[in-house]
Amino acid sequence: MPEASNATRQIIQRNWDQVRGGVADACRAASRPSDDVLIVGVSKYVDAPLTMQLVAAGCHTLGENRPQALWPKQEYAESSLAASNSAVSWHMIGHLQRNKIRRTLPLIDCLHSLDSLRLATALSEEAQRIGIQLPTLVEVNVTRDESKTGLPASALPEFLEQASALPGLALQGLMAMSSRSAGGDEARREFAAVRQLRDELTARSGGQLTLPELSMGMSGDFREAIAEGATMVRIGSILWDGVLDG
Numbered sequence: 001m002p003e004a005s006n007a008t009r010q011i012i013q014r015n016w017d018q019v020r021g022g023v024a025d026a027c028r029a030a031s032r033p034s035d036d037v038l039i040v041g042v043s044k045y046v047d048a049p050l051t052m053q054l055v056a057a058g059c060h061t062l063g064e065n066r067p068q069a070l071w072p073k074q075e076y077a078e079s080s081l082a083a084s085n086s087a088v089s090w091h092m093i094g095h096l097q098r099n100k101i102r103r104t105l106p107l108i109d110c111l112h113s114l115d116s117l118r119l120a121t122a123l124s125e126e127a128q129r130i131g132i133q134l135p136t137l138v139e140v141n142v143t144r145d146e147s148k149t150g151l152p153a154s155a156l157p158e159f160l161e162q163a164s165a166l167p168g169l170a171l172q173g174l175m176a177m178s179s180r181s182a183g184g185d186e187a188r189r190e191f192a193a194v195r196q197l198r199d200e201l202t203a204r205s206g207g208q209l210t211l212p213e214l215s216m217g218m219s220g221d222f223r224e225a226i227a228e229g230a231t232m233v234r235i236g237s238i239l240w241d242g243v244l245d246g
């Protein structure tokens with residue numbers, strides 16, 4: 001990994017500006033305001049100093065998929081931002097093991113990857129203990145791909161009924177990945193299926209549940225995701241173009 005330098009700072013700034021522009025274009029194409037879509041900058045590919053160059057470029061929401069990587073970066077960010085008014089919001093986008101909950105929960109503003117009732121129960125207990133409401137998205141697998149993570153769509157009605165009764169969890173939406181990281185029609189159909197599933201689930205709950213957030217879309221398929229209603233896109237690789245391979 002290259003060291004953070006003036007050269008990497010410039011590349012990261014350019015990448016961030018391009019991603020913001022790309023998201024704004026996709027919003028315009030879908031007749032949506034661009035502040036409808038939160039860009040979660042996925043920092044899992046780089047170290048803490050490079051991550052902070054992305055923050056300096058303007059990205060204030062960061063996603064990590066491994067708790068052990070999030071912890072030290074959060075600490076680094078906190079100390080390097082202490083003197084400024086700037087802050088970073090951390091989102092956990094990958095699987096969270098129950099034995100990592102205690103250390104992770106106080107550091108994050110959103111969990112995108114709730115995928116079992118056991119995890120939900122443990123999260124609820126810890127959230128109550130420390131007195132927070134954790135914004136949480138349920139990860140759903142709408143692809144036919146067994147290797148993808150998340151709950152099958154058929155399990156969601158019962159899962160949501162149980163999870164929404166747990167104190168400390170604020171269920172705010174669904175997260176999904178397409179089976180086609182390069183985008184295209186199949187990715188778009190899968191994202192549309194996630195939106196329809198969300199609509200059915202909220203209708204079925206008779207207004208008890210609102211699930212306004214849809215976390216879907218990555219570097220290769222965020223345009224399709226935004227066209228189908230994504231409110232959060234999790235973008236990694238294209239932010240580090242020219243940094244990791246150049």
Ligand SMILES: *Cc1c(COP(=O)(O)O)cnc(C)c1O
Nearest residue numbers: 042065093218219234235236237
């Ligand atoms: C790594 C990762 C991303 C980012 O994917 P890119 O294709 O690098 O943009 C998004 N979501 C999750 C869950 C990830 O693990």
